[in-house]
Amino acid sequence: EIVMTQSPATLSVSPGERATLSCRASQSVSSNLAWYQQKPGQAPRLLIYGASTRATGIPARFSGSGSGTEFTLTISSLQSEDFAVYYCQQYNNWPPSYTFGQGTKLEIK
Amino acid sequence: QVQLQESGPGLVKPSETLSLTCAVSGYSISSVSLWGWIRQPPGKGLEWIGAIFQSGSTYYNPSLKSRVTISIDTSKNQFSLKLTSVTAADTAVYFCARQRSGYDSEFDYWGQGTLVTVSS
Numbered sequence: 001e002i003v004m005t006q007s008p009a010t011l012s013v014s015p016g017e018r019a020t021l022s023c024r025a026s027q028s029v030s031s032n033l034a035w036y037q038q039k040p041g042q043a044p045r046l047l048i049y050g051a052s053t054r055a056t057g058i059p060a061r062f063s064g065s066g067s068g069t070e071f072t073l074t075i076s077s078l079q080s081e082d083f084a085v086y087y088c089q090q091y092n093n094w095p096p097s098y099t100f101g102q103g104t105k106l107e108i109k
Numbered sequence: 110q111v112q113l114q115e116s117g118p119g120l121v122k123p124s125e126t127l128s129l130t131c132a133v134s135g136y137s138i139s140s141v142s143l144w145g146w147i148r149q150p151p152g153k154g155l156e157w158i159g160a161i162f163q164s165g166s167t168y169y170n171p172s173l174k175s176r177v178t179i180s181i182d183t184s185k186n187q188f189s190l191k192l193t194s195v196t197a198a199d200t201a202v203y204f205c206a207r208q209r210s211g212y213d214s215e216f217d218y219w220g221q222g223t224l225v226t227v228s229s
Contacts, residue, residue: 001171036216046215046217049217055215091212091213091215095212096212097171098157103154
C-alpha cells in the first residue's frame, strides 16, 4: 500500500498570507496526485489533479507542484473561504488501490 | 451537470449488512469512467472502499475486500455498495464519486455523503 503523509497536521495562517501544504508518498506516484478541499458537513471538492492542473472553476490562487514522492499545494493569498481541511490522494496503482493523506487543517491565525 | 446522490438506511445493526445506492444524473454511467465509494469516520480522514468500471469489473481496498461488494445497474444509471458483518468501526459518512477517465484519474464529482451508524 502506498502511504500518503501530509504536513503539517494543522497550519495557522492569516488572511491574505500564503499557505504551503506538503504531501509525501511512500513510493513514486508519478504525477497521479490530486488535492481536495473539505469543509465541515460537505463532500470533498477537487482542487488539483495531475499534481498541478487546476480543476474547473478553481481560482488561480491555488497551485500544485511536485512529482514522484514530494508534492506541494500553495494558496497564494488566503481568503476567508479557504479555511478548511485539505487532503492529497494518489491514484497511481494498477490494480486500483487509492490512498489519501490524513489531511491538513488550515485555520485562521 | 453531473450529480451523484447516495441513499440507504442511516442505521444498521452490528453483524448485519450495510447497503447503499448511488444514483447518477447528468451523465451516463455506461461511459468510460470508474465509479467509487469512499468513507469518512466521524472526525477522521478519507478511506477508499472500492470502485467499479462500467463493464462491471471491480476493485476493492485490500483491508475491506472480504466484506465488500460493489455492483452497477446501467439500466437505472446507478451503482451500489454492500458491506457485510458491520461493526461500530464501520460507522462513517459514505460518499460515492466518479473518476473522470478511468483508474488513473481523480475523483471529480462526489455525492453529498450519507451518514451510516452501526449500533444496536
